[in-house]
Amino acid sequence: FWKMNGIGSVYLFLGALLVFDLYLVTQLKGIIALISTIVIITCLVIYVFSFFYMFSYYVHFEQTVKQYLWQPFIITLISLKQNILIGLGLTVIGFLLYQMPGLIPFALGTLPAFWVMKVALNRFRQFRVNE
Template sequence: MKFGDVLLNFCEWIWRFMILNFLWVIFMVAGGVVLGIMPSTVATFYILRKWVQGNFDIPIFKTFKDVYKKEFINSNKCGFVFFALFAFLAFDLTILYKMEALYSTVLYIIVMTVLFFVSISFMFFFPLYVHFEQSNKDYIKNSFIIALSSPFQTLLILIGLYILSYIVKGNLGLVLFFFMVIPGYLIMHVSNKKFKQIQRSM
């Protein structure tokens, strides 16, 4: 492949990522942020899944808008469960942090571990949601199952996110354009391979 072709391909990817990240922000704000973040993120992962699978010809704006509208209510129902868990665990940590008893330290570590596990499950929720047709209950349950059964994929994603955060730390201007999409692409790419393994084993 010629250098010019490589450069053109690179620029096309940058453009795709910028547009998709822009749509994620706009539609999230359009939903009032709180109600917009779940359907906007689902729509983002839907398009990222298409790209990971080699489908680059989908109309980005139309596809994003259609998925956003279709999944607005359903994705927010799932999101409410996760956000309730996060709020409950954060409240517990606040209480335990103020306690001075020895057992509170042990409980603090346990709750922190649970919070980490819920965070990983939430991370896997979005690729799972756009890859399979399931009930809301199964989406949430299987997110936890995949998080528990995918230590290698989790480690791979965390290493990738750390590298990305290190790069962005020195180039804060990149956050505005790629904050969601590049980490999302990494998560979707790794998850897609995991899902293929699951489907082959069925």
């Protein structure tokens, strides 16, 4: 319980820092602001996918806190196909929930979690085969 709350606090702090940086950079003008915005948005995308992998990684592996913070980031960087699958799947789920809002109480948490876990488990199996 305490380990996961600590990891979640670190992720919350990093996400808040990235969003605050994005807010500050969007207040600027010029080419440096544009480049900085692109870099921060790229970091935010990597952060979000790392956040998705963190839950499934925590459930399936017994590691130290440092490894729980580091490994999902590495998995995000080396798993382009899985990141695209997660993004497309979550987009489809979001579209379905938008079209059928009556499903929101039943499927808002479970469908995205199921999809992310399914894709992440397939990726984790590939790691075990390659060991």
